[in-house]
Amino acid sequence: MEPIRYFNRHTGTLETEQVYGEGFLRWAYGNPLGKIALNAFVKRPIFSKWYGRRMNTPQSAARVAPFIAEYGLDPAEFADAPGSYRSFNEFFFRKLKSEARPIDADEANVVFPADGRHLGFQDAAEIEGVFVKGQKFDLTALLGDAKLAEDYRDGALVLSRLCPVDYHRFHFPVAGIAGETRLIGEPLFSVNPIALRQRLAYLWTNKRTVMKLKTERFGTVICMEIGATCVGTIQQTYTPDQPVAKGEEKGFFGFGGSSTITLFEAGTIRLDADLLESSANQIELYARMGSRMGRFA
Secondary structure (H helix, E strand, O other): OOOOEEEEOOOOEEEEOOOOOHHHHHHHHHOHHHHHHHHHHHOOHHHHHHHHHHHOOHHHHHHHHHHHHHHOOOHHHEOOOHHHOOOHHHHHOOOEOHHHOOOOOOOOEEEOOOOEEEEEEOOHHHOOEEOEEOOOOOHHHHHOOHHHHHHHOOOOEEEEEEOOOOOOEEEOOOOEEEEEEEEEOOOOOOOOHHHHOOOHHHHHOOOEEEEEEEOOOOOEEEEEEEOOOOOOOEEEOOOOOEEEOOOOEEEEEOOOOEEEEEEOOOOOEEEOHHHHHHHHOOOEEEEOOOOEEEEEO
8 A cells, every 4th residue: 555645834845654553554444354353343432442441551651652752752842741641541632832832823814723634625515536536525424414514515624634643632723602512423443544545434434523613704613523443532621602712722532543624614714725735636734733724715
C-alpha cells in the first residue's frame, strides 16, 4: 500500500505520516484473515473498551516517555510535566499551554477545531474524491437526519483527522451558542486512510456525535466528533445552551485515532486556498487547532 502523505501548512513541506500501529492496520484492512478478525471482533465497542482499560492502568504510564521520544513530541507545550501522568490515556488527552495553540483573533475567520490532517470541500454535494477517486460523503447517513442533510448539502465540509500522536482535545471553530450533543452509531472502525481508502463509509458507520452551534455570522454550524478503533471515549466538556468562545474547549477523545467534521450552511464561509488545493488532490493539509480554516464569505 502507498505511504500516507500530507502537506504541512506550518513547514511548507510534503511529509510522510509516521503511523502508530501501522502493521496491525494494514493486516486488518488489507489481509483477508485480518478482515475476518476486523468484522468479527475489532470493530466491536468491547474491543476498544478492553484496549482503553489497558491504557488507563498505572503500568501504562511507562509508555509515555518512549512515545514522546519516538514521535518527536514537544513537552514544552504540555500543561503538565511528562512524568506527572498516571496512565498513558491521561497523557493521551493531555492539555496544552494556551500559548502553544494561539487562536486566530479575527472575528471573520473560522479556525480548525483540532490538530490534525484536514480535507476541505467548498460544496459537500460536489465532492469527487476522498482519499481515492469516486468516494463521496453520504450526508444523510452521516448526520442520521435526511432534513438536516438537505439543509447542508451545498455547504462547506471539513474533515479533520487526528492521529494518535496528535493533541486530542477538540475546540469550537467559531463563537456561538452550543446546543446539546446527539449520539449516533456504535461500531468503531479505524479512520486512518489505510482503512478509509478501502471504505469511506466507516465515517458514517462509526459511533459519532452531532451538535448545532448557532452563530451570529456563520448561521448554524454543525460540529461532529467521530470515534474509531481503540478510542475509549468521546467526552464533552462544554455546557450546552451557553455562549462559547472561538477556540474554547469542547471535549476530548480517549486513546486512539479519531476525527471531527465541521459543516457550514451554503454561502457562509470561503475555505482557505491551501486547504482546497490539497483536498482537490486527495492530500490532507496538516494544521494546528486555532489556525485559520476559512473566512466569512
